[in-house]
Amino acid sequence: MAAFQEAERQAVYRAIFERRDIRRFRTDRLDDEVLERLLLAAHHGPSVGFMQPWSFIVVRSPEVKSRVKDLFERERQAAACFYDEPRRSKYLSLKLEGISEAPVNLCVTCDPQRGGVVLGRNSQPETDVYSTCCAIQNLWLAARAEGVGVGWVSILKLPQLRDILGIPPHVIPVAYLCIGYPETFPEQPMLESEGWRRRLPLPDLVSYERWAPPPREAEPS
Numbered sequence: 608m609a610a611f612q613e614a615e616r617q618a619v620y621r622a623i624f625e626r627r628d629i630r631r632f633r634t635d636r637l638d639d640e641v642l643e644r645l646l647l648a649a650h651h652g653p654s655v656g657f658m659q660p661w662s663f664i665v666v667r668s669p670e671v672k673s674r675v676k677d678l679f680e681r682e683r684q685a686a687a688c689f690y691d692e693p694r695r696s697k698y699l700s701l702k703l704e705g706i707s708e709a710p711v712n713l714c715v716t717c718d719p720q721r722g723g724v725v726l727g728r729n730s731q732p733e734t735d736v737y738s739t740c741c742a743i744q745n746l747w748l749a750a751r752a753e754g755v756g757v758g759w760v761s762i763l764k765l766p767q768l769r770d771i772l773g774i775p776p777h778v779i780p781v782a783y784l785c786i787g788y789p790e791t792f793p794e795q796p797m798l799e800s801e802g803w804r805r806r807l808p809l810p811d812l813v814s815y816e817r818w819a820p821p822p823r824e825a826e827p828s
């Protein structure tokens with residue numbers, strides 16, 4: 608049968624709806640076997656021309672984490688200037704990473720040169736990064752099913768991150784992820800429960816036959 612059984616279908620949707628970005632972790636170790644399953648899930652993501660442009664750097668060393676955390680902290684402060692008060696103070700009060708607490712940090716990279724001339728990528732070279740994001744989403748959903756939390760940290764300058772992790776200039780660090788057992792899986796995105804931004808109404812984002820602008824302002828209420 609092509610479609611999944613009802614219980615299997617429910618499980619897939621449960622992983623999708625209950626996946627959260629996690630910033631608060633318990634200190635329990637993440638078993639190697641669990642991490643291997645998550646990496647295998649990522650490695651079974653779709654990719655343009657079956658390019659599989661991703662690689663995974665597993666970081667457990669407190670020293671490396673601490674260098675990345677310093678990088679984050681500098682960037683977090685620098686980004687505060689984009690907001691006026693009271694939003695600036697709100698931004699600075701948000702916990703936006705769990706780099707030190709998470710037992711595992713994982714940098715997912717994309718190598719645009721992998722595979723030479725890649726079928727289907729000539730018109731849209733950026734599909735290599737899109738493919739890498741598909742792998743990341745696979746990992747994120749598999750992690751939810753395992754009871755493991757994942758938090759994506761993008762408040763990092765890439766040249767410095769490359770330097771810390773020894774990533775060559777042509778390879779793109781697409782994601783820096785914090786992985787471990789979460790304190791909780793919150794029901795809502797933290798940015799929603801903190802009043803930062805709400806989920807947009809889906810009907811506003813769907814059009815038929817051609818593009819249409821969203822009818823309502825897509826800004827925070």
Ligand SMILES: Cc1cc2nc3c(=O)[nH]c(=O)nc-3n(C[C@H](O)[C@H](O)[C@H](O)COP(=O)(O)O)c2cc1C
Nearest residue numbers: 626627628702703704759760761762795796797798
């Ligand atoms: C590309 C990308 C970058 C992100 N960067 C950060 C980040 O630096 N810090 C953070 O706290 N959350 C980050 N997030 C998580 C989003 O804030 C989160 O996905 C969103 O608020 C919805 O919440 P949910 O993932 O819990 O459903 C990132 C998510 C994505 C997809």
